[in-house]
Amino acid sequence: MNDNVLLETISLTKRYKDVTALKDFSVKLKSNKIYGLLGRNGAGKTTLLDTVTSRIFPDSGNVRIFGQDATENQQILPLICYMPEKNYFIPTMRVSDILKVSAMFYENFDMGYADQLCVRFGLDKRKKYKTLSRGYESILRIVIGLASRAPLTIFDEPVLGLDAAVRDLFYRELLEDYTNNPRTYIVSTHLIEESADVFEDVLIIKEGQLITQLQVSELKEMAFYMSGKPSEVDAAVSGLNVIHSEMVGSVKISAVFSRFDDGMKKNIRAHGVDISPIPIQKLFIYLTNSNREGMQ
C-alpha cells in the first residue's frame, strides 16, 4: 500500500484555550527526502512537530510513523531525533557528556562524525552547557541532529543566532551527509530565501492548516508577477489563482500562483503584460497572509 510513506498525520487538531493551533492537519511524508516546514510565527509549526514527536497530545487525530501509531511508542521514538527550538539540556552537563548520552539513546549515533562537526563548527566539547552562547546552543543541536543519523531527523529553527557563514556551513553539512547517508529530514525555518533550494519539498502551514505541499522547483514555476495596464493584467489573470495585487502608479501588478506552460506565458506577453518571477520570500508572504490583505 503505502510502501514509501514514512510519516502520516491524520486530521490532527490541537486547541489551546481559544486558539486552534492545529486544524485538521493531514499530511503524508515520504522517506529519504529533505522537507522544509515553512510558516509564520504562531502558524503551528512547533505545535505540529511537538505533536508528531509525542511531546504533546493532540485533541484529536493520529500520527503514524514507520507504519505504527507514534504516540508514546517506545519502539518508534528512538528512531526520531527531534532538536526543538527550546533548550532541554541539563545546564551543568558538559558538551562531551551530552554527546555521550545522545550516543547512548540514538543507536545510529556516529561519535566520530560528531567530533568532526564540533571541530568544523568550533564547538568546544569541554564547555558546560550553561556557558554556551545562543549560537553555540544552536550548533550543539545541529551536531546532535546530524550525528544521530536517526532515520527521521527534525530540526525546529536550527540556525537561530547563527551568522551567515555558519548557516551556510550548516546547509552544506546537511546536504553532504544527506547525500552520503540518506534519511528523512524535516527542517522548520523562517529563513526561506536561503534554505529553499536545500529542500526537496516544502510544506507551508498557515493558521494551523496545511496550505501547500509541493516540490520547491514546482513552487517556483507557479509563481509569477504579471504587470502592465490594469485591463490587460486582469484579462491575463482571469481563471488563475491571484494571491496578491497592487497598483504602482498606473501600472497594475498581480501576483499569480498557478500552473503554467510556456504557451500560456507567450500568450500573456504578447498582450503587453510583463511576466517576472516572484522571489520565494515574497511568495511565502502572499500565501500566508490572512485573507483580508492583498487579495483581489
Next chain:
Amino acid sequence: MNRISKCLRFQLKNMLKSTFWFVVIYSLVVFALISPVLLFSDGAAGSFNTSLYIGAAFFAFIYVISDYRASFNYLMINGNTRRTIFLSTTAANIIMSIVLAVLSFLYNFIDEFVLTKLSNSAHENTSLFQLFYPNAVKAMELPYMAALFILITGFSMLYGALAYKFGKYFITIFWVGVGLMFAAIPLSSSASGISLLTLIGKFLWLNHPHGMLLASVNFLIAALVFNAAVYLISSRQSQTAPVT
C-alpha cells in the same frame, strides 16, 4: 527493558554522584563539629550519634524534587516515553533509598567505634529506634530505613510531578498547607482524642512489638500509592519549557 536500563544508567550516575558528595560533605561537617567535643571531653560522652539517617532523609527529599523536571525533560528529548521515564525514575529512587539506608546503617558502626574509643569500654548506642520501638532489633533498622526512604522519594516524585504540571500554584499551595499543618498540631492535640501526632504514631506502629516490620509495610504501601499517582499524572503530561 533496554530503554529503561539506559535511562536508569543516566539517572543513577547523577544520583550516586550526588549521594557521594552528600555523604562526604555531611561527614566532614559532622566530624568537624564533633572533633572539638571528642578532643576536649574525656570520655564522659554517654552516647554518640551522627544520625546519617536524618540527613539522608532530607537529601533524598530535596534531590528527587530538584532533579525531576530537568531529568524528565532531558530524557524525553532523547526519545523516551513517559512510561519508560517513570519506571526508570522509580527504579532509581528505590536503588538510591537502599544505598542511603545501607550507608546510614554502616554509619552506626562508625558511631559505635567512636563511642568505644571515647569511653574506653564497649558501649552500645541508644538509637532512636530503641526509644520508639520496644524490642527494636538492629537488623530491622536497614529494611525500615530503606522502606522509609522509598516512601520519601515516592512522595518527592509526586511533588515533582505536581510541580511540573501546576508550577508555582502547586508549590505555593503545598508549602502553605505544610505551614498550616504544623500550626494545627498543637491545636489538635488539645481537641479530641485523635490528633495529627496520634495518627502519625499509629502509622508508624510506635510502641508495638512488631512495629518496625509493620511500619515498613505501611511505608511501602504508601509509596505504591504515591507512585501510582505519579504515573497517572505524568502519563498525559505535555512537555513544558524548562525553568530558566
Next chain:
Amino acid sequence: MKLDFSNEKPIYLQIAESIEDDIIRGVIEEETQIPSTNQMAVIYKINPATAGKGINLLVDRGILYKRRGIGMFVAGGARKKILEERKSSFYSNYIVTLLDEARNLGIGIEELIDMIRKGDRSDE
C-alpha cells in the same frame, strides 16, 4: 557553472542549460562523465533531487545517458544535437524578442537589418 538563485529560471533548468553550454564549448567532451547529483548538491548547496531533475531532462532528450554503476555520461553526438535544438529555438528565444523590442522602440525592419550588419562588421 554558476547558479543564479534569484533568476526566473528554475534551478534544475539552469543546471541543464549550464551542462549544455559546457558541452557546446567543449569544456565537457562527449563520452566523458559529469559530476553526480550528489556532488552537484554539495557544491552548489542544492537538494540532489533538484540536480537530478535537471539531469533527467537531459537524459530524456538524449544528451546524457547512464552507465550502470558508474554514473552519467555525455552521449555521442550530443553537441550536434544541442546545437540543432538551440538553433531551432533561437528564432523564438531571440528573434521574436528582438522584433518585439524593436517594434516598441519604433525601429523599422530596414533600420534593424542595418544595425545587425553594423554589429557584424565591428567584430571583424
